[in-house]
Amino acid sequence: MxxxxxxxxxxxxxxxxxxxxxxxxxxxxxxxxxxxxxxxxxxxxxxxxxxxxxxxxxxxxxxxxxxxxxxxxxxxxxxxVEPLSSGSDITINQGPEESTEEPLSEKEEALQAAELFAKQYDYDKAIESLQALGTEDSSVSDKIAEYEAEKEKLVPADMDQITHIFFHILITDTDRALKDTRQGRQYNSVMTTIPEFKEIIKEMYERGYVMVHMHDIAEMQEQADGTKKMVKKQILLPEGKKPFVMSEDDVNYYIYMQGSGFADKMVLDEDGKPKLQYTDKDGNVSVGDYDIVPILDEFVEEHPDFAYHGHKAILAFTGYNGVLGYRTDETFDPNSSALDPKNKANPNIEEDKETVKKITQVLKEDGYEFASHSWGHINFTNRSLEDIKRDTDRWKRNVEPLLPDSCDILLYPFGADIGDWHPYKKGGENGKYDLLEEAGFRYFCNVDSTQIWMQYGDQFLRQGRRNIDGYRLYESYSGKADRVSDLFDVKKVFDTRRPTPISWED
Incomplete structure (x- = not known):
């Protein structure tokens, strides 16, 4: 035949x-x-x-x-209608298609997980996940040997040379956001557009930068005498890779920004992934990649080696307008004596709080850290000790309970530090450090235009942050100053839809 x-x-x-x-x-x-x-x-x-x-x-x-x-x-x-027997190449329409893929075996799942760990430089976890299978299988033992060899090639990063960049909420619609008004000029100065952010992380990835957490740099560890001390850690990366920290301020989607070309709030899509709800100029509502989180997630999915151990950005929250676009603060609570008559009461506040808790848990599992940006976006340099205590109490009461864990990172609004370049000291003259330490903060970030500023103390880590915004980009793009060329080529990054020139707007 x-x-x-x-x-x-x-x-x-x-x-x-x-x-x-x-x-x-x-x-x-x-x-x-x-x-x-x-x-x-x-x-x-x-x-x-x-x-x-x-x-x-x-x-x-x-x-x-x-x-x-x-x-x-x-x-x-x-x-x-029953399907044809296995192996048939005839397609019969049987309604909604069901997956015919066989579920992964325990070995296949472990190999896949180990491969992701390895791509993100967590060779210990990759090896551990395979060792649980046993080493009798040569394909498993060979992979373990491969990971051990790759781990040997890693070199320690300079833990005193880690830069920290930060952004605000990304601009979705430049026409609406960057109007020739005082508010529009301020947005033009302190905000970054979506195309700019995408090009920035692409450029930084190609230059060997790798995102790390502040807790990867140093952490509080118990000492032999029972006390705790901030201890510098070690980050191991391939030769040529450079760790950096990324943060985003005001991830609150404030009321005053609604209708100005920014996202409305963070939501979970049908797959349980964090996305942003956005309303366009015609009132059409959509869900998509309208801010840093989903854009970063998609980039890391394509380039897992951009995230050390899967770690991504720090998301900093104030409290006075609620969190993530939900009016969760007590000043919106119709049943609270703290309800502000200037605010529109939120009858769904308890439901919204639960929604935010679910989202922050997903964000944590997705590799994000959280920080306080104060409750009322206050200036810690100028405010009194009493003001700072009142504000910190409100943040701890209204924001921290919405997070998966207690928060120990403080990103100063306006970069306004409680002290100068000298190390913090307990019992200091203004008492501000004692107050913040008692509130549980151990990581403190101001704003510094230099590439790197870090300070290790027995009970704290301080780091300067570099603002990557319209002002800083235009400053470099126009040739006035060069403060970003170590990170990216501003000629590739700068969004020419921006009105220029761009001046600093408080």
Whole structure:
């Protein structure tokens, strides 16, 4: 038998098996009006197949559309048709397609997980996940040996040379956001557009930068005498890779920004992934990648080696307008004595709080850290100790309970630090450090235009942050100053839709 004849014979058998099953189903539905018509046509067709032969029958059936006899356009029929036997290359419409992929075995799952860990430089976890399978399988033991060899090539990063960049909420619609008004000029100065952010992370990735957490740099560790001390850690990366920290301020989606070309609030999509809800100029609402989180997630999914151990950005929250676009603060609570009469009471505040808790838990699992940006976006340099205590209490009461864990990172609004370049000291003159330390803060970030500023203390880590915004980009783009060329090529990054020149707007 030739190959062609073999294929035709196999095709005929599969077709006969398929039509046989269709007949069985039709027998159960005799009450349907068209049954006898279909059966009357189908049986002669099968007889023709049997006596005339496959070579003549198939063209006949194709010409007369007999291959689709008995098919109805309704879900009840489609659910009853059984699929063809395994290996068939004939496609039959059976309604919504179900995945035919076999579930991954324990070994396959472990290998996939280990590969992701390895790409993100967590070779210890990659090896650990494979060792749980045992080393009798050569494919597993070979992979472990490969990861051990790659780990040996890692080199320690300079823990005193880690830059920290930060952004505000990204501009979605430049036409609405960057109008020639005081507010528009301020947005132009302190905000970054979506295309700029995408190009920035692309450029930084290509230059070998890798995101790390502040907790990767140093952490509080218990000492032999029972006390705790901030201890500098070690980050191991391939030669040429450079760790950096990224943060985003005011991830609150303030009321005053609504309708100005920014996202409305963060939501979870049908897959449980964090996205942004956005309302365009015509009032159309959509869900998509309208801010840093989903854009960063998508980039890391394509380039997992951009995130050290899967770690991503720090998201900093104030409290006075609620969190993530939800009016969760007590000043919006219709049942609270703290309700501000200037605010529109939120009757769904408890439900919104639960929503925010779910989102922040997903964000934590997704690799994000959280920080305080104060409750009322206050200036810590100028405010009194009493003001700072009142503000910190409100943040701890209204924002921290919405996070998966207690918060120990403080990103100063306006970069306004509680001290100068000298290390913080307990019992200091203004008492501000004692207050913040007692509130649980251990990581403190001001704003500094230099590439790197870091300070390690026994109980704290301080780091300067670099603002990557319209002012800083235009400053470099126009040739006035160069403060970003170590990170990216501003000529590739700068969004020329921006009105220029751009001056600093408080």
């Amino acid at each position: 030739t190959e062609k004849e073999f294929m035709e014979e196999d095709y005929r058998k599969k077709m006969e098996e398929h039509h046989r099953k269709m007949e069985i189903r039709r027998e159960k539905r005799r009450q349907q009006r068209n049954f006898h018509i279909f059966l009357g046509i189908l049986i002669p067709a099968l007889l023709i197949l049997t006596f005339v032969g496959l070579r003549f029958a198939l063209p006949y059936m194709e010409d007369h559309n007999l291959l689709s006899f008995g098919k109805k356009t309704g879900p009840s029929w489609e659910k009853e």
